[in-house]
Each structure stands twice: as C-alpha cells, then as structure tokens.
Amino acid sequence: AxxxxxxGSHVSVSEGALVLLRCNYSSSVPPYLFWYVQYPNxxxxxxxxxxxxATLVKGINGFEAEFKKSETSFHLTKPSAHMSDAAExxxxxxxxxxxxxxxxxxxxxxxxxxxxxx
Amino acid sequence: EAGVAQSPRYKIIEKRQSVAFWCNPxxxxxxxxxxxQILGQGPKLLIQFQNNGVxxxxxxxKDRFSAERLKGVDSTLKIQPAKLEDSAVYLCASSLxxxxxYGYTFGSGTRLxxx
Numbered sequence: 001a002x003x004x005x006x007x008g009s010h011v012s013v014s015e016g017a018l019v020l021l022r023c024n025y026s027s028s029v030p031p032y033l034f035w036y037v038q039y040p041n042x043x044x045x046x047x048x049x050x051x052x053x054a055t056l057v058k059g060i061n062g063f064e065a066e067f068k069k070s071e072t073s074f075h076l077t078k079p080s081a082h083m084s085d086a087a088e089x090x091x092x093x094x095x096x097x098x099x100x101x102x103x104x105x106x107x108x109x110x111x112x113x114x115x116x117x118x
Numbered sequence: 119e120a121g122v123a124q125s126p127r128y129k130i131i132e133k134r135q136s137v138a139f140w141c142n143p144x145x146x147x148x149x150x151x152x153x154x155q156i157l158g159q160g161p162k163l164l165i166q167f168q169n170n171g172v173x174x175x176x177x178x179x180k181d182r183f184s185a186e187r188l189k190g191v192d193s194t195l196k197i198q199p200a201k202l203e204d205s206a207v208y209l210c211a212s213s214l215x216x217x218x219x220y221g222y223t224f225g226s227g228t229r230l231x232x233x
Binding site for chain 1: 122149151153158159160161162163166173174209211213222224225226227229
C-alpha cells in the first residue's frame, strides 16, 4: 500500500520568503509523485509531477520539487513567496508501473495550508 | 480544451435522502475517477473506471454508494441513503493515460452538505 505524509498542516511565511512544504511517501514500487494546489471552492490544479528522469522537477508559478529516493521525500519549494500562493497544497503518490494495482490511483497526503503575510 | 464538468456545484440534503452527482470528462479520456474529500483531509479515491468498466472500487461504501459510466463517457455517482459523514466535496477526474506528464484533470467538485 502507498501512503503520503505531509509534515505540517499549516505553514506561514512572509511575502518574499522561501516556501518549503514537506512530503514523505511510502511505496513498494517506483512511484509517480505529484504536487497539487487547491484554492478555496476550487478543484485541484497540478503544480508539478515526477515520473522518471531528472529528479529536480520544475512546475508552474515558480515552484519546484526534488525527488530523493534515499529519503523517500518530495519536498516542494519556491524561492520567494507571493500573496497569491496562499492556498492548500497536496502531495500525492501513484504506482509508477503500468498495469500495477495502483496505476493511475492517486493517494493524497492530508494537505498543508500555506499562509503568506505581507 | 474543455475541462472536466461536474454538477451540481453545491447540494444540501437531509440525512437518509438520496443524491446524485454528474461528471462529464474531457473528450477522449478513457479513465474516470471519483474522489471524496472530507474537510481537512486529502481526497480519497472512491472508484476508478476504464472506459465503462470498473477498475477499482475497493474504497466505495457499496451499501449506500453506487456509480456508473454508461457508454464510457459521462458518469453518475449516487448516495442512497445519505449519512451525516457523507458531507464532503466529491471530485471527478479524468485522464487519457495516467502516465503522461499531465495525465490528470480534476473538475471543480460538488460540495455536499448532509444535515
């Protein structure tokens, strides 16, 4: 079974400061890893995704994440926070093997609410 | 490209009533998913369809929840009878191939309140 742990249900930063949202995963097979953002009363928007290849993944809105297999981590970062980044962020994992039992099925973490102060 | 359409956006019902949600995926997407997102939690997969066949419904409470995807296009999720703990946002998603870089697209969801 796969699982995701997001460390910190709430993170608060000042505008212009570094954003770091932590995600650790558990998977018995090579994983696909995702970060999604959710604004109030909206659906989930994909920020970035790791499948194979380069372990540093760049996404939209200046976000990036690094896949570290040895640490089973996929932390999300952004060098300089903007007020518009305030939202809830979800890390998710799926089975990376086509035809696997969890292929295509996303298992989400509990979410981290990011607050950005002026 | 049109997104994943869901309706209604909001629904308030009393416990023990029935309710249905509708989802129209992106054209050509063979795989369709229903997720339940309870307040303060991450989404949880309820059911996954490949065309009109069920791939995974292991987390679907089958005593009260049902879903169908006739003709492999749009889908309906039903709850009968509803319980208070069913209050949540129900998200529909579709994908052409979950292995592609942008394989998944989520709809805006239906927010259900059971009173």
